[in-house]
Amino acid sequence: MERVYxxxxxxxxxxxxxxxxxxxxxxxxxxxxxxxxxxAIKRRIDAQIIHDPGRFEELRGLLEAYFDGERVAFDLPLDLRGTDFQKTVWRAIHKIPYGKLSSYGRLAAAVGRPRAVRAAGNAVGANPLAIVIPCHRVIRSDGSLGGFGGGLDLKRYLLGIEGVLPPPGRRDFQSLEREYPRTRKDLLRYFFE
Structure with missing residues (x-):
C-alpha cells in the first residue's frame, strides 16, 4: 500500500x-x-496516511522565505496526479516566474491548445499544489484577477508579496499611480511583455 505523509x-x-x-x-x-x-487524500489515493512534519522541512523553509518577500523557486519533487492535460497545464504554470503574470488564454496557447481556454481555466482551478504551482499568477486576459481557491483576498495578498500588486494595506495611492501603469492596456503590457 502506498504511503502519504x-x-x-x-x-x-x-x-x-x-x-x-x-x-x-x-x-x-x-x-x-x-x-x-x-x-482530500482519501478521495485521491488508497494509501496509508502518516502525520510526519519532519518530511516537510524543505517546503517549510521555502514558504518562510516566500512570505518574507524573497524570490523563491519551488523546485521540489512533485507527484502530479491528474489528467494528461491538467499535468501539462500545471507544468506550464510552474514555469511562470516570480512576480510575473499570465492569462488563461496565454496558458492554453503555451500548452499547444489555444482554443482550450476554459479547459485551461478548469485545470488551473484543479491545481493541487497552491503556491508551489503558482496558479495565483494566472489572471483573466482583461486584467481582472479571475478566481482562486483560497479567495481573491488571498490571491491579492500573494501577488502583493511578489510585487505584482500593491502590498496589502498600502494606502499611498499617489505613489501607486507613479509606480504602476494607469490604464488596463498599459497594465497588461507592463506585466505580459
Missing part, C-alpha cells in the same frame, strides 16, 4: 497543509482544516 506548516495566512508521497509533493492547500486535507 502530511503535516501543517505555520504561515502568515494561517496553516498550510501539505501532503507528499515518496515520489514528491502531492498537495499543498491554503485555508484548509486537518479534516479537509485527510478527506
Amino acid at each position: 502530511y503535516a501543517s506548516i505555520d504561515s502568515p495566512i494561517g496553516p498550510i497543509w501539505a501532503a507528499a508521497t515518496d515520489a514528491g509533493l502531492l498537495q499543498v492547500h491554503l485555508r484548509w482544516s486537518e479534516d479537509a486535507i485527510l478527506s
Whole structure:
C-alpha cells in the first residue's frame, strides 16, 4: 500500500497543509482544516496516511522565505496526479516566474491548445499544489484577477508579496499611480511583455 505523509506548516495566512508521497509533493492547500486535507487524500489515493512534519522541512523553509518577500523557486519533487492535460497545464504554470503574470488564454496557447481556454481555466482551478504551482499568477486576459481557491483576498495578498500588486494595506495611492501603469492596456503590457 502506498504511503502519504502530511503535516501543517505555520504561515502568515494561517496553516498550510501539505501532503507528499515518496515520489514528491502531492498537495499543498491554503485555508484548509486537518479534516479537509485527510478527506482530500482519501478521495485521491488508497494509501496509508502518516502525520510526519519532519518530511516537510524543505517546503517549510521555502514558504518562510516566500512570505518574507524573497524570490523563491519551488523546485521540489512533485507527484502530479491528474489528467494528461491538467499535468501539462500545471507544468506550464510552474514555469511562470516570480512576480510575473499570465492569462488563461496565454496558458492554453503555451500548452499547444489555444482554443482550450476554459479547459485551461478548469485545470488551473484543479491545481493541487497552491503556491508551489503558482496558479495565483494566472489572471483573466482583461486584467481582472479571475478566481482562486483560497479567495481573491488571498490571491491579492500573494501577488502583493511578489510585487505584482500593491502590498496589502498600502494606502499611498499617489505613489501607486507613479509606480504602476494607469490604464488596463498599459497594465497588461507592463506585466505580459
